[in-house]
Amino acid sequence: MFCKDIQSALLPILSHYDPDQVVWIVDEQVHSLSGDFQGCYGGVTGYETISEDDKSLQTVERIWDLLLEKGITRRGLLVAVGGGVLTDVAGFAAATYRRGIDWVAVPTTLLAMVDASTGGKTGINYKGMKNMIGAFYPPEETIIWSGWLETLPAKEMLSGFGEIVKMGLIEPSAVNHQPSDRLWEALMRYDLDTMPIEDLTPLIKACVEAKERIVAADPKEEGLRKVLNFGHTFGHALEQFSIINSQLSIIPHGHAVLYGMVAETYLSVVKLGCPKEVLQQLTQMVIHYYGKPECKCSDRGKLIELMKRDKKNEHAGEINCTLVRGIGEPVINQVITEAEAEEAWEYLFSL
Ligand SMILES: NC(=O)c1ccc[n+]([C@@H]2O[C@H](COP(=O)([O-])OP(=O)(O)OC[C@H]3O[C@@H](n4cnc5c(N)ncnc54)[C@H](O)[C@@H]3O)[C@@H](O)[C@H]2O)c1
Incomplete structure (x- = not known):
C-alpha cells in the first residue's frame, strides 16, 4: 500500500x-x-x-x-x-x-x-x-x-535505484498504468541528481506492481521468478571479488548488480539479438551514476571461477544467467561459455 x-x-x-x-x-x-x-x-x-x-x-x-x-x-x-x-x-x-x-x-x-x-x-x-x-x-x-x-544517503539511493533499473529492463511495466509509458522510458527521463523524490513514486509503484505479478506467478522461485536474477551472475562475482581482494574497495551489492547488468546486456545483444541501443542507454546511465568498476581485465579469470561456484547454477561448473531479448523480454536459464563470459567482462572493463 x-x-x-x-x-x-x-x-x-x-x-x-x-x-x-x-x-x-x-x-x-x-x-x-x-x-x-x-x-x-x-x-x-x-x-x-x-x-x-x-x-x-x-x-x-x-x-x-x-x-x-x-x-x-x-x-x-x-x-x-x-x-x-x-x-x-x-x-x-x-x-x-x-x-x-x-x-x-x-x-x-x-x-x-x-x-x-x-x-x-x-x-x-x-x-x-x-x-x-x-x-x-x-x-x-x-x-x-x-x-x-528524504534522509537516505546517496549511496543507499543508488543501491535501490539499481533494482528499479533492473525491473525496467526485465518487465514491460507501465508507469501510472499508461501502456505507452514503460518503466524503462520513464527511468531514462528521471534524473536522480536533480528531480524531486515525489517524481520517483510512480516508478517505485510500477516496480512493486511488477514484482508482485512475478511473485504471484512463481512464489517459490521455481521458474519465472528467476528473471529477478538478471545482473546477479556477473554482479555477485564482482561483489564477492571486491570483498576477498583487500586491494579493492568493497563494491556495494546494488552497484555490483548494475555492472552485472551491463555485462549481461552485452551478452543479450551478442546471443539473443537484444537491440544495441538498450546496451548503450544502460552503459551511459551506469557510468553517469556509478562510475567505472575498479577491477581490471586481468581479473576476469578469477571472476569466472567465482561465477562457476554461484549457487544459482543448476549444474556444478556451468555458468547460468538470465538475459533479455529486449526491454521487458527476459529469458531465464541461459548457459554461457567461459569465452562468452570473458568477452562480457572485457566489454565492462573497457568502459
Ligand atoms: N527479502 C528480499 O526479497 C530481499 C530483496 C533484496 C534485498 N534484500 C536484503 O536487503 C538487505 C539490504 O537492504 P537495504 O539496502 O535497505 O540496507 P539496510 O537495511 O542495511 O539499510 C541501509 C542503511 O540505511 C539506513 N537507513 C534505513 N532507512 C533510512 C532512512 N530513511 N534514512 C536514512 N538512513 C536510513 C540503515 O540504518 C542502514 O544503515 C540485504 O540484506 C539484502 O539481502 C532482501
Whole structure:
C-alpha cells in the first residue's frame, strides 16, 4: 500500500490488534532521524538494528526475547520499520515466533521499498552465507511512504535505484498504468541528481506492481521468478571479488548488480539479438551514476571461477544467467561459455 501519510495508513491496521500485543522493531538510524514518525508509536518499545552484521540468529533471538518479555501471543503484531536488513530479520522472527505471528513491513530505504518488502522472502545470514536461513512469510501489509527517502544517503539511493533499473529492463511495466509509458522510458527521463523524490513514486509503484505479478506467478522461485536474477551472475562475482581482494574497495551489492547488468546486456545483444541501443542507454546511465568498476581485465579469470561456484547454477561448473531479448523480454536459464563470459567482462572493463 502506498500512502501520503504513514500514521493514517497504519492506524486502521493497528485497530485490529490489542495495543499491548503490538511490538515495533525500528531501525536505529530511522529512529534518530524521523522525529515526526515517533508520534505514531509513542517512543520506541521495540528493537533497533543497523547493519548487515545484524542479520543474524543473535538478532532474531533478541527479537524473540522481546516478544516473549512483552507476552506477545499468536494474536500479536510485529511492525518492522527500516531497510531490507531490518525487514528481512524481523520478518523471519515473526515467521518463527509461536509458528508465526502477523507482521507489517514499513520499508524506509529505496531498496526495501522496491524489492525486499515485496515477495515474502525473510531470512538471515548464517556461517558467512547470505540469506542461508529463512522463510517465505509475507507481511499482512507493506506500507510505502516515499518521505523516508528524504534522509537516505546517496549511496543507499543508488543501491535501490539499481533494482528499479533492473525491473525496467526485465518487465514491460507501465508507469501510472499508461501502456505507452514503460518503466524503462520513464527511468531514462528521471534524473536522480536533480528531480524531486515525489517524481520517483510512480516508478517505485510500477516496480512493486511488477514484482508482485512475478511473485504471484512463481512464489517459490521455481521458474519465472528467476528473471529477478538478471545482473546477479556477473554482479555477485564482482561483489564477492571486491570483498576477498583487500586491494579493492568493497563494491556495494546494488552497484555490483548494475555492472552485472551491463555485462549481461552485452551478452543479450551478442546471443539473443537484444537491440544495441538498450546496451548503450544502460552503459551511459551506469557510468553517469556509478562510475567505472575498479577491477581490471586481468581479473576476469578469477571472476569466472567465482561465477562457476554461484549457487544459482543448476549444474556444478556451468555458468547460468538470465538475459533479455529486449526491454521487458527476459529469458531465464541461459548457459554461457567461459569465452562468452570473458568477452562480457572485457566489454565492462573497457568502459
Ligand atoms: N527479502 C528480499 O526479497 C530481499 C530483496 C533484496 C534485498 N534484500 C536484503 O536487503 C538487505 C539490504 O537492504 P537495504 O539496502 O535497505 O540496507 P539496510 O537495511 O542495511 O539499510 C541501509 C542503511 O540505511 C539506513 N537507513 C534505513 N532507512 C533510512 C532512512 N530513511 N534514512 C536514512 N538512513 C536510513 C540503515 O540504518 C542502514 O544503515 C540485504 O540484506 C539484502 O539481502 C532482501
